Amino acid sequence: MRILLVEDETDMARALMAALNRQDIVVDHVSTLGIAEEAALSDVYDAVLLDRKLPDGDGLSLIPILRRVRKGLPIIVLSALGSSDHRVAGLDTGADDYLSKPFSTDELLARIRAILRRPADLGETFATVGKLRFNLSERCAEVDGAVLDLTRREMLALEILIRRAGRIVPRSALEEAVYGFDEEIASNALDANISRLRGKLSGASVNIHAIRGLGYVIQASP
Structure with a gap:
């Protein structure tokens, strides 16, 4: 499995990468929307973990771009913006899940497994x-x-x-x-x-x- 992590907080990114690597998950880490867009459209990722408050804008702005090109790509938003309104905005924009910081890595791993168990919208099993x-x-x-x-x-x-x-x-x-x-x-x-x-x-x-x-x-x- 290969995941794209879009996160500008260095300590958070390192902790997540270490936890995911222990599960034999390949993680590519980027810290800006511009690099994330180019990477995510390369068609090699099983899921995207997406922060909101990035140096070049709100991570939610990337979701419609990905949905137009890769409709079934699982996207989990990870954000300190954790109010009900923020979660609703994320899900309405097209995220598959929204996890408020701080969170446990065990919960994140469980949510990744749950999303990847869902039937794909396109393609054969x-x-x-x-x-x-x-x-x-x-x-x-x-x-x-x-x-x-x-x-x-x-x-x-x-x-x-x-x-x-x-x-x-x-x-x-x-x-x-x-x-x-x-x-x-x-x-x-x-x-x-x-x-x-x-x-x-x-x-x-x-x-x-x-x-x-x-x-x-x-x-x-x-």
């Missing part, structure tokens, strides 16, 4: 290529009914590949999906990750092809 079946809601993969034991990064790579099955996924898009903004990525890290993933997909009747200079594509074996 399962994606299938060859004998490989990927549950897009639960984020698990199986072959002939047997659940595959994949690492978090292998699962993230497989998810973006299978969502775009038959199409080339650029290296940059894969690296953005698998690694956080602040992570240092070795030149061969993605290739090594894909190599391990290929090994675990043995018997799935799928191939992950490297397209020189472009990226990777997953296809059913002939």
Whole structure:
């Protein structure tokens, strides 16, 4: 799972990132609306955690922009503006949930899990290529009914590949999906990750092809 955190309070951001990382959640942290808009529209995030009082405006102004492009993207507002009127304004603007500061990280994690359990507005629950079946809601993969034991990064790579099955996924898009903004990525890290993933997909009747200079594509074996 990958989450975009839009928060300008450094201590708050660090605490949230640490809590989410302990749950094997990749977190990208930005502190302004301008950077958040560019990042959120990249189509690699499972949810957005959005502060309101940001240096360049009210976080709520970002919600209609995201809703026009990514209708089903879960958005949770995290704000010190916690009155009933503020919560109503957030929800009416299109947020899926509104959590007033201060809050416990356990409650935030529970709310994230609850939102991600909701049926998606668009798309299918399962994606299938060859004998490989990927549950897009639960984020698990199986072959002939047997659940595959994949690492978090292998699962993230497989998810973006299978969502775009038959199409080339650029290296940059894969690296953005698998690694956080602040992570240092070795030149061969993605290739090594894909190599391990290929090994675990043995018997799935799928191939992950490297397209020189472009990226990777997953296809059913002939």
